[in-house]
Amino acid sequence: MSTFNLDSQVPPGKTRATEDSPLRADAPVSENAADRIDRAWPVLLGAGLCMFCGQPAVVLFTFGTFVREIVASTNWSPVELAAAIAPATILASMLAPFVGRFADKIGIRRLALIGGPAFALGFGLLGSLSVSSTTFIALLAITCGLGFAATPLLYAQLATGWFARRRGLALSLIFACSSLGVVFWSPFAIQLIGLYGWRTAYAVMGLCAGTIISLSALLLLRDPPRSARAGSAGQAPGLTLSEAMRRATFWKILAIFFLITGTLAGTTVNLPVILQKIDIPAQTAAMAVSVAGLAMLIGRLSAGLLLDRWFAPRVTCLSVVLPLLAFATLLFDQSRSTFIIAAMLVGFGLGAELDAAAYIVSRGFGLRAFGAIYGMVTLSYGLASAIGPGAMGVAFGASVAPRLIFSISIGLLLTALVLLLTIRADHLPYGATLSDDARN
Incomplete structure (x- = not known):
């Protein structure tokens, strides 16, 4: 029975992927990696944890709670604040094709390792540097831009690479974790705001979400072994x-x-x-x-x-x-x-x-x-x-x-x-x- 361990016998002409050399499209992989297609449950768990901390759950569905508290504690325009989520969402959407290209080139795990701390940094800036409604709107957009590791794009790509017969199931489990995140993060935000105020609450939420993404990438995520199913040209099947x-x-x-x-x-x-x-x-x-x-x-x-x-x-x-x-x-x-x-x-x-x-x-x-x-x-x-x-x-x-x-x-x-x-x-x-x- 195949396992998730990569330290198995490697056939001649192949090299073994390690922690320092995650599986990527341009990296030869073991036959055992191919055998794990449809059974990469640790990878799926890691992707689910990252989607639990995704932008929809941590940013979008907590936004109303934060706006109410910000308006109550400042003189900022409630109308301007209420409109802040639109440019942030649009910017994140505009960056998606570029994030996808980078994932194809350098690997999903590497992007997640970079993106976890970046997401936390965005929240820290949002809480500490927002001195007006205008700067809040700009920093919220920056936070969403830095949250590229908290978007469905990367983890849908992981699921499609690691799962074939059970691909639909894998995708549904990942996106279901995003729904669970919606259930968790809004009440968590309310508790943090009540204890520390909205600025510290944003920083703590960012630190928690960024840490979970980083640890999941480090310990659980592995890029799909696309070279194991590559054609004669050494590329995964498909179109540019x-x-x-x-x-x-x-x-x-x-x-x-x-x-x-x-x-x-x-x-x-x-x-x-x-x-x-x-x-x-x-x-x-x-x-x-x-x-x-x-x-x-x-x-x-x-x-x-x-x-x-x-x-x-x-x-x-x-x-x-x-x-x-x-x-x-x-x-x-x-x-x-x-x-x-x-x-x-x-x-x-x-x-x-x-x-x-x-x-x-x-x-x-x-x-x-x-x-x-x-x-x-x-x-x-x-x-x-x-x-x-x-x-x-x-x-x-x-x-x-x-x-x-x-x-x-x-x-x-x-x-x-x-x-x-x-x-x-x-x-x-x-x-x-x-x-x-x-x-x-």
Whole structure:
């Protein structure tokens, strides 16, 4: 039975990867590394811990708590502070393609070792140097820029490299850890703010998140042994970014996940506002938000199991069809029970789409330049995560009727569904079981 230990017999012509020489695309690896495809559970644990400290959990979902406390303790503009998350999110999204390229070149583990301390440094600067709302906005963007090791891009790349038959499951477990992080970091932030104030709270959170990422990279993460399944040219199978961009499938994928993420994230983030607009009681609003969060976790776990068994674009259709049913129902019935069910369906769709994006990219374009290609997809739905909630928030602020917003959401999701249905099996040519390729 193969183990995670690399100190096994190395065949002639191969060299052994060590702690100082992590497995990379340009480093020869042992046959034992190939045997660990689909069984690299320590790597998956490390990736999960890093995603537990990811930017969505540590930055985005704690942001509202910090803004409230900052406004209470300073004279800064609450309107300016409330808008600070948009440029930070956009900057992180814009950097994603470059982070993916670096991961392809120098390895994911090395980036994580650098990125953990960088993330902690960003939080330290945010807490100590924010002397006005303007500097806070700038430093929050810098913190997100330095948080490149706290983004899904790197760990989706790890999962696709280490897992073949169980790739969907591996991706779902990693993204589920991000949901668990959302559950943990917000209450932790509240406790720290109450004890030490918001400045120290930011520094402590950054130190904790950066330490967990660094230790996980040092002790658990290993770059996938792509050279073990490389072809005759010595490269992992797949397309370069420029080759991928010449294919219609690439642009379809970008459009699909931009539409899905923008629509569903816009609804989820603004759910309390939507419920308030139609006079739903605060208790019901809180219940609907909790249901959406739980459904998001279930969606991430179940999508992984389905992706390993059925054609990925058809599985992704669930991320569209279920929210479509929710919005269509809300056009005619806006009762308390209907909203709770709708929140569950939307949350499920938002949870499943991240798993599906990484899975489809790996099957559509291979692993040769996965980081760069998936970085572009990350840019697409990262921008959607900023634009969707903002646009929907502006619409509600302008007193646009909820039914009109639901109708527009249906139109956007129908467009994504049609694009998904145009993707055929021959558009995803890298669907072979890579664990078999690795042993050949």
